[in-house]
Amino acid sequence: MTDAPPRRPEPAQRTEALESLLVERGLIDPAVMDKFIKTYEQDVGPLNGAQVVAKAWTDPEYRERLLAEGTSAIKELGFGGPQGEHIVVLEQTDDVHHVVVCTLCSCYPWPVLGLPPSWYKDPAYRARVVREPRTVLREMGLDVPADKKIEVWDSSSEVRYLVLPQRPAGTEGWDAEALTPLVTRDAMVGVAVVAAP
Amino acid sequence: MDPLADMGGSPGWGPAKVPTPDEPPFGEPWEGRSFAMTVLTMGRISGRNLDAFRYALERLDPVSYLADGYYGRWLNAAELMLQDSSILAPGAVDARARRLAGEDVDEPAFPEPQKPDYAPTGPGSLREIEGPPAFAVGDAVRTTSTPRPQGPSKLPGYVRGRRGTITAVRPGHLLPDTHAVFRGENPQYVYTVGFPSTELWGDDAEPFTLHVDLFESYLAKISEKEADR
Numbered sequence: 001m002t003d004a005p006p007r008r009p010e011p012a013q014r015t016e017a018l019e020s021l022l023v024e025r026g027l028i029d030p031a032v033m034d035k036f037i038k039t040y041e042q043d044v045g046p047l048n049g050a051q052v053v054a055k056a057w058t059d060p061e062y063r064e065r066l067l068a069e070g071t072s073a074i075k076e077l078g079f080g081g082p083q084g085e086h087i088v089v090l091e092q093t094d095d096v097h098h099v100v101v102c103t104l105c106s107c108y109p110w111p112v113l114g115l116p117p118s119w120y121k122d123p124a125y126r127a128r129v130v131r132e133p134r135t136v137l138r139e140m141g142l143d144v145p146a147d148k149k150i151e152v153w154d155s156s157s158e159v160r161y162l163v164l165p166q167r168p169a170g171t172e173g174w175d176a177e178a179l180t181p182l183v184t185r186d187a188m189v190g191v192a193v194v195a196a197p
Numbered sequence: 198m199d200p201l202a203d204m205g206g207s208p209g210w211g212p213a214k215v216p217t218p219d220e221p222p223f224g225e226p227w228e229g230r231s232f233a234m235t236v237l238t239m240g241r242i243s244g245r246n247l248d249a250f251r252y253a254l255e256r257l258d259p260v261s262y263l264a265d266g267y268y269g270r271w272l273n274a275a276e277l278m279l280q281d282s283s284i285l286a287p288g289a290v291d292a293r294a295r296r297l298a299g300e301d302v303d304e305p306a307f308p309e310p311q312k313p314d315y316a317p318t319g320p321g322s323l324r325e326i327e328g329p330p331a332f333a334v335g336d337a338v339r340t341t342s343t344p345r346p347q348g349p350s351k352l353p354g355y356v357r358g359r360r361g362t363i364t365a366v367r368p369g370h371l372l373p374d375t376h377a378v379f380r381g382e383n384p385q386y387v388y389t390v391g392f393p394s395t396e397l398w399g400d401d402a403e404p405f406t407l408h409v410d411l412f413e414s415y416l417a418k419i420s421e422k423e424a425d426r
Contacts, residue, residue: 009294017293103205124210157410
């Protein structure tokens with residue numbers, strides 16, 4: 001019997017060590033890293049997708065363009081970049097409920113939703129939503145009506161999926177700016193619906 | 198055997214996490230730094246690419262994949278890519294971490310870098326393909342049932358050898374099977390293929406349709422007779 005391998009230093013310490021090695025070799029500039037981190041903490045997040053959704057709810061021609069050619073319609077609002085080379089928009093209807101996953105890693109449409117939340121990266125979600133989606137959605141707090149069809153999308157290529165949720169009742173006459181804050185990240189992946197205000 | 202990263206349908210993970218509103222992108226500061234270093238490592242620093250990064254994730258042992266969460270996994274894959282390109286010696290990160298913690302340990306010397314000899318023919322992962330796609334929307338297809346190849350593959354294990362229907366034709370993509378290991382870009386059309394849940398999980402499955410994006414070489418056309426069987 002061999003001894004168990006010594007425990008590795010904690011990830012925070014290993015991260016610091018890797019940065020120190022790369023800086024020593026002149027391969028990385030901490031200021032570039034800071035800028036990169038800030039971009040994904042402050043600028044690229046689900047608020048982008050919420051603006052896309054709110055515009056689609058209030059502008060029927062935009063909605064058509066968005067469903068036909070997601071990437072270019074999203075670009076109209078200024079959103080694009082890594083993990084958004086080809087974005088397809090899936091529309092929730094009275095008859096169909098869409099939900100998105102990446103079983104092989106955790107691919108996610110960064111330009112419109114930012115970086116993925118922990119539940120999306122969790123093995124339980126990745127493993128089970130392609131096998132028992134109705135049960136998984138119920139565990140996450142969403143009861144999909146029994147007469148609604150469920151369509152699950154496993155993003156295993158560079159195609160990225162954004163869900164266009166249904167506009168909630170009680171928002172008749174609201175403009176896009178008023179609707180944007182109602183739209184949640186979870187609804188744009190398909191594990192929640194947008195609640196009425 | 199399928200790598201741990203190929204998780205679709207695998208048992209034993211417990212209940213799904215309930216989403217919390219306003220979760221920040223990085224739970225702790227090191228996660229952001231690990232994220233930034235990984236993204237820079239998969240391009241500029243190691244000369245490797247996005248597919249090579251995903252292949253590095255697939256090659257992690259279960260502890261390295263799971264123990265430190267998502268960005269711990271990224272950190273470990275970045276380290277592996279840097280070792281693959283001989284930017285860092287094995288053990289260099291741990292030795293530096295111990296030194297920073299005040300331990301008196303020897304550090305391995307920096308090796309002579311050996312980056313892959315690869316220049317992309319264009320930005321990103323999509324490419325124009327000259328010929329027409331082999332399949333059209335509505336075609337009945339079967340996914341290849343040959344055992345998983347030794348190298349990288351983007352055919353999830355749970356759809357291998359199954360019958361489905363083409364639901365969309367997508368743009369040409371670099372083929373990860375060769376691109377990840379620097380054996381050529383070999384762009385192929387990608388197709389969204391729809392499978393009834395019963396084809397994947399048997400007659401007792403919850404009713405739903407599963408769509409997954411698959412490369413042309415993973416698919417073969419089948420007759421209507423075979424599709425209906």
